[in-house]
Amino acid sequence: MVRFFQVVVLIFLFSCTSSHDRFQTSAGSSGDASRKNCWQAHNVATTLQIMREFMNKPLEADLNRDNYIQTFGCAYEEIELEENAIQAVHRAILQSLRNRNVEVRDDLFSLLKSKPPRPDNLTREYTIYINLPRGENQVKVASYQVKILDLDVVKTVESPVTILTRVATRFMHPEDHYQALPVSMEKSAFIKVLEKAERVLNLTEKGKIDQIYDLLSRSKKASDVQQPAGLSQLSFADTFNLLDEFNPGKSYPALFLGKGIVLGMTPKHGPIVFKFGEERLYGLRLDLKKFQRLTSEFVEFNYQAPETILQCLFIKSSKQKPTALPANL
Amino acid sequence: MIKIHFYIYCLILIIFQSTSFAQENTDTVIYEMANFEKSASATYREYQWLYYEKKQSAEELLVFEDLLGVYVKRLREAYDTMMLLSDKNVVESRDIAARALIYRALTFLEKAPIDVSYFERACYDYYDAMQLYENTDDIPTLFKPLPQRIRVGGRYYSRLIDLLDEKGQDLFAFGQVHIAIQNFHVTSKFDPMQLQLLRHSTSPADSGFYTYRMAEDLLVKGFQKAMQTSRRYDLYLGLPAGTYYIRSRKVQNSEYVNLATIYVRPNQFIAYIVEPIADWVIFYETPEKLVKLNANEIEASLTVDTTATDSTKGIQASVVNSNTESANSTSAVLRTTEAIAKVVEDIMDEMSEEDLDTLPINRTRKEFVKGLARMIITKVRGEYMTSWNHWTMSWTIAKSITEYYAANKQVSLPMVKLTYDVINRLM
Structure with a gap:
C-alpha cells in the first residue's frame, strides 16, 4: 500500500513538472530543423x-x-x-x-x-x-x-x-x-484570423514574402488603422523596411512575426527568418520610421503567433546565417 | 474655541518640527558624504603616490583598493538613503556618490597596465557613475567643476572629464550592453548556471586585449534573479568591442547552439530584450536610443505635424533601388543641416549672455551654428546613436567643435549642455 502511494506521488510530481515546461515537453523537439513543415509535429493536430x-x-x-x-x-x-x-x-x-x-x-x-x-x-x-x-x-x-x-x-x-x-x-x-x-x-471570427495567420506563417516558411504582402493588402482594412509608432508597438504581420548599410538607396521588405522575430529579404541570402539585431549580419539596418499595419485584424483579435512555430521557423533559417558581422562593419 | 486654537498650534508645531528634523537629517547625511568623498579623493591620490613613487607591491595596493571600495559602498548607501528621504533634493548626494565611483575607476585605470582585468572593473564603475543620472536631465558631475581641484601628475584638474579624457581612453573601447530579462518563470527548463559567454575571434590578433570576466557572472546572476522574482530584470554589461556568443553548455537545440550573438562596438549602447520562446531562450536587439536625423522627421517633429500617412504606400517600395533617392541624398543632408541648425538657434536664444560667451564662436554665430549642426550629423550616423550615453556623445561633439573653432579653449559646460539639449530635441 505504501509503495503504491509512493508511486502515485512520483507520477503526480512528474506530471506537475512536465506540465509547467514552456509549451513543449520533449527537449528540442519543437525546433527540429529536419521537419518539413513547422505545423506538423508528433501527430498532433493544429x-x-x-x-x-x-x-x-x-x-x-x-x-x-x-x-x-x-x-x-x-x-x-x-x-x-x-x-x-x-x-x-x-x-x-x-x-x-x-x-x-x-x-x-x-x-x-x-x-x-x-x-x-x-x-x-x-x-x-x-x-x-x-x-x-x-x-x-x-x-x-x-x-x-x-x-x-x-x-x-x-x-x-x-x-x-x-x-x-x-x-x-x-x-x-x-x-x-x-x-x-x-x-x-x-x-468564431477568430478562426478566420487563425486561418489567415496560418497562411502567412506557411508562406513565411517558404520565404514567399511578396505573396504575404499581397495577402495582407487584400485584407479587410479598418477605417482608422492605428499605425505602430515604434518597435515595442509592433504586432503580428506589421511590415517595415530594412535599409542596406552599404547602399543607402536600397531597402528590403520585412515582416514582424512576434517575439522579436522577423521575416526579411536580404541582399545575398534571400528571405530569412531572423531576430532583431541579426539584420546586421546581412549588412542591413531597421528603418524605424516606416512601420506599417496593412490589416488591423490581428491586433483587433489580439492574435499572437504560436511560439513553437516561431521557434521552428527561426531555427530552420539559422543554418544559412553568417557567423559574424561583415568585415567592414 | 481656545481648545481648538491649542490643537492647531500643536499641529503646526509638530509639522514644523518634523520638517526641520528631516532637514537636519539631510544636512547630516550630506556632511557625512562630503567627508567620505574627501577621504576617497585622498585615497586615490595616496594610491598614486604609493604606486608611482613608492613602487608598492600589488598586495599593499589592494588594501587601498578595498578601502576605496568601502567609501564607495558607504556613499552609495548614503545616496540611497537620501533618495528615500526625498527624491527632489538629491543632486548633491548623487554628485558625491558619482565622483567616488569615478575616483575608483581612475584608481583601477592606474593599475590596469599591469593587470588588464582592471580596465573592465574601471569600466563598470564609470558606467555605474553615469547610470545614476539615467532618466534625469541633470548634468552629470563628470562635467561639473570639482569642489576642490585635484593634482594628478604635474597637473591640476578642476573637472573629472578632463582627467578621464586624458587617462580613461581605454574605457571608450568598451560598449555598454543593456539586457532586459522578462517573462521568465521559475519552472522554466532553462538553467542559468549553464550560460557561457564567448568572444568570436577569427585570428589570434582578434582575440582582444581587454577582458570580459565579470560579464558572464553578471549574466548568470541576472537570470537567476529574474527567475526567482518572475519579474523583468535589467542589467548592464561592459564588453570590449567585438562579436560575442551567449551559449548554454546544456544544449537545448542542437541546430542552434547560440542563444544570442551580441555585436559590441566601442563606446556604443546596445539594448537587448531576453524572453523565453517555447522551450528555448531568445535575445533580440531593441535599438531604443535612436536619433532622428532625417530632415523631414525633424521638421515634422518641430511643427508637430499629425498628418496620417497612407499605409499602402510603402508596399510598392518592396525592393527600392531608386536613383532619385541617392541623387536627392545630398539635398537631404543639406535640409537636415538646416533643420538641426534651427534647433541649435532656438536653444541658443534661450541661453544667458554669460553662457553664450563661453561657446567657441570664432567668427560669426551663424557659422558656429552651421558647424555644430554638421558635426552632429557626422557623429550621429544613420538611425542609431553611436554613443552609449547622450552626455558622452555631447561631450565628444562639443570637444570636436571646440577644437575646430577655438583649439586653445577648454570645452565649456554650456557647450556640452547646448549639444545635449540639441540631441534631446532630436530624439
Whole structure:
C-alpha cells in the first residue's frame, strides 16, 4: 500500500513538472530543423483543425428554445491553463456581443479573472451588463447571461494547454432579446484570423514574402488603422523596411512575426527568418520610421503567433546565417 | 474655541518640527558624504603616490583598493538613503556618490597596465557613475567643476572629464550592453548556471586585449534573479568591442547552439530584450536610443505635424533601388543641416549672455551654428546613436567643435549642455 502511494506521488510530481515546461515537453523537439513543415509535429493536430471539428457541435435544443445563441473561442498563447481559459471564454463572449451588435459595460477581462473559468471547476455562469442601443445616441443597460457549455484542454501543435470553449449567451429579460435580435450567427471570427495567420506563417516558411504582402493588402482594412509608432508597438504581420548599410538607396521588405522575430529579404541570402539585431549580419539596418499595419485584424483579435512555430521557423533559417558581422562593419 | 486654537498650534508645531528634523537629517547625511568623498579623493591620490613613487607591491595596493571600495559602498548607501528621504533634493548626494565611483575607476585605470582585468572593473564603475543620472536631465558631475581641484601628475584638474579624457581612453573601447530579462518563470527548463559567454575571434590578433570576466557572472546572476522574482530584470554589461556568443553548455537545440550573438562596438549602447520562446531562450536587439536625423522627421517633429500617412504606400517600395533617392541624398543632408541648425538657434536664444560667451564662436554665430549642426550629423550616423550615453556623445561633439573653432579653449559646460539639449530635441 505504501509503495503504491509512493508511486502515485512520483507520477503526480512528474506530471506537475512536465506540465509547467514552456509549451513543449520533449527537449528540442519543437525546433527540429529536419521537419518539413513547422505545423506538423508528433501527430498532433493544429488548433485550427480541432476547432473546425469542435465548432460542428449544435446548440442544445432547450437552450435554443430559450433564445440562447452559441459562440466559440480558443486560446493557446499562455503557459498557464487558467490564463488560456480566460482568454478563450473572453473571445467567445466578444463574438456573441459582436453577433448582437452590442457593447459590454463591464471590464470583462477583470470579471473573468475574478471568477476564472476552469475546466475542473463549476464556475460556468456569468452575468454581465451591456449597452443596448436605443434610438439616437441612447443606450439602455441590460443584463446578459453567459453559460459556458464546454471548456476543454487539448494538446495541439501550438501548445499542450490549448483551451477550446463553447458558450451560450442571451439577454436576461426577453424584451431585450427582441430589441436586439442577433444580426449574425458567426460562430468564431477568430478562426478566420487563425486561418489567415496560418497562411502567412506557411508562406513565411517558404520565404514567399511578396505573396504575404499581397495577402495582407487584400485584407479587410479598418477605417482608422492605428499605425505602430515604434518597435515595442509592433504586432503580428506589421511590415517595415530594412535599409542596406552599404547602399543607402536600397531597402528590403520585412515582416514582424512576434517575439522579436522577423521575416526579411536580404541582399545575398534571400528571405530569412531572423531576430532583431541579426539584420546586421546581412549588412542591413531597421528603418524605424516606416512601420506599417496593412490589416488591423490581428491586433483587433489580439492574435499572437504560436511560439513553437516561431521557434521552428527561426531555427530552420539559422543554418544559412553568417557567423559574424561583415568585415567592414 | 481656545481648545481648538491649542490643537492647531500643536499641529503646526509638530509639522514644523518634523520638517526641520528631516532637514537636519539631510544636512547630516550630506556632511557625512562630503567627508567620505574627501577621504576617497585622498585615497586615490595616496594610491598614486604609493604606486608611482613608492613602487608598492600589488598586495599593499589592494588594501587601498578595498578601502576605496568601502567609501564607495558607504556613499552609495548614503545616496540611497537620501533618495528615500526625498527624491527632489538629491543632486548633491548623487554628485558625491558619482565622483567616488569615478575616483575608483581612475584608481583601477592606474593599475590596469599591469593587470588588464582592471580596465573592465574601471569600466563598470564609470558606467555605474553615469547610470545614476539615467532618466534625469541633470548634468552629470563628470562635467561639473570639482569642489576642490585635484593634482594628478604635474597637473591640476578642476573637472573629472578632463582627467578621464586624458587617462580613461581605454574605457571608450568598451560598449555598454543593456539586457532586459522578462517573462521568465521559475519552472522554466532553462538553467542559468549553464550560460557561457564567448568572444568570436577569427585570428589570434582578434582575440582582444581587454577582458570580459565579470560579464558572464553578471549574466548568470541576472537570470537567476529574474527567475526567482518572475519579474523583468535589467542589467548592464561592459564588453570590449567585438562579436560575442551567449551559449548554454546544456544544449537545448542542437541546430542552434547560440542563444544570442551580441555585436559590441566601442563606446556604443546596445539594448537587448531576453524572453523565453517555447522551450528555448531568445535575445533580440531593441535599438531604443535612436536619433532622428532625417530632415523631414525633424521638421515634422518641430511643427508637430499629425498628418496620417497612407499605409499602402510603402508596399510598392518592396525592393527600392531608386536613383532619385541617392541623387536627392545630398539635398537631404543639406535640409537636415538646416533643420538641426534651427534647433541649435532656438536653444541658443534661450541661453544667458554669460553662457553664450563661453561657446567657441570664432567668427560669426551663424557659422558656429552651421558647424555644430554638421558635426552632429557626422557623429550621429544613420538611425542609431553611436554613443552609449547622450552626455558622452555631447561631450565628444562639443570637444570636436571646440577644437575646430577655438583649439586653445577648454570645452565649456554650456557647450556640452547646448549639444545635449540639441540631441534631446532630436530624439
